[in-house]
Amino acid sequence: MTEPTTGRDRLRELLDAVLEKDDSPLGDMAARAFSSPFHFSRRLSRDTGESPVALRRRVLLERAAWQIGQGTSVTDAAFAAGYRSVEGFIRAFGRAFGHPPGATTPGSGTWLPAPNGIHFHPPIHLWIESRPEERSGMDLVSLQVHHDIADTGHLIEVAAGLSEEAYRRTHAPGRTVLEWDGPEESIAAVLEHLVWSKEVWSASIDGADFPERGADDPTGLAARHREIGPHWIATVEGIGRRGAWGDRLVDALCDPPESFLLGGVIAHVLTYASHRRQLVREMLRAEGVEVDHGDPLLWLQAHYGGTS
Structure with missing residues (x-):
């Protein structure tokens, strides 16, 4: 008999389904989580405050920022993040970070605003804060x-x-x-x-x-x-x-x-x-x-x- 999956383990499974492959449609994400697109989207949105597509896009942009800061070319980071054109990636990156990808340095911040404490964090791929509102202590x-x-x-x-x-x-x-x-x-x-x-x-x-x-x-x-x-x-x-x-x-x-x-x-x-x-x-x-x-x-x- 298998042990029941905890809520937090199930959330991690859903996140893995979102981020397993680049440029996945919602139906493929749901299939990897053994769920229908409707229930998959509803569950993840409820647990994280973001839709699967929005969460994926944000985390992959965070990963791209880190990669560029480590020396990856803007072109390679763009395609790795699932963008079909470098121009589209540059526009999205600029809107998200407030500066073009080319201005990214190793010391640049790579986390974008998130309602759930879920971020890209090398080398473990994701960082999931248990209480993001307590990140700075009693701020x-x-x-x-x-x-x-x-x-x-x-x-x-x-x-x-x-x-x-x-x-x-x-x-x-x-x-x-x-x-x-x-x-x-x-x-x-x-x-x-x-x-x-x-x-x-x-x-x-x-x-x-x-x-x-x-x-x-x-x-x-x-x-x-x-x-x-x-x-x-x-x-x-x-x-x-x-x-x-x-x-x-x-x-x-x-x-x-x-x-x-x-x-x-x-x-x-x-x-x-x-x-x-x-x-x-x-x-x-x-x-x-x-x-x-x-x-x-x-x-x-x-x-x-x-x-x-």
Whole structure:
């Protein structure tokens, strides 16, 4: 009788299936894991916060960066990473690392932002951090960002128990948190702004197009939060890992474009997210809902056993 496979061993099997061969279609990855494409993609996305294709692309770019830093030619690294053209590889590499492959040196960082702590790490091929949020010990920014994402998800879940009328009821006519964001008079509006602010700032940092605003009902908002939350964590941790707090972002989504320090952007989001979460609690209590205080001390004790 074979021993049961642990969850972590099964995750490693899935990751091996993703990375076994270069340029594999999703169906082949799933077959190597003895799974259907649908269940394979769903399981890996749930366990890692990334789709199989996105995870594979990122890890192979990390491997390519390491190879180039060790002296491999850009052409050889491009084809080893599964790219069909060197030009396509150079574009993808530049978007990911912020510099062309030719500027890579042995001392250059090779890890890209990841929501799961899974990275290429020579010579064992993969490094899987058990607690990526604790990578730097008690890092204050990491703690605040993780708490913000967790607490926002918690409040969306609590708000899902309200009636539609209570969810959209005006509690403070004309109240605005930031003038350019417009009024935030209801639980629905404040929660939506908590998610929307990260969607917009992530797009600015990524150099992406202005995002479309999604559904603001609790179910739709929860789905948006599940998507942007891991991405925002990975973005902030990537900035910290590169020591890029003092780098400037030219935000082309502003009209006219404005320049901001990356550290200032993160501080801005954290400041107003904290304020908005307390506004939601105030309105929930006005609706007769018992809700906690959102104290990071209690959150830390609950999730990490009160360790310091």
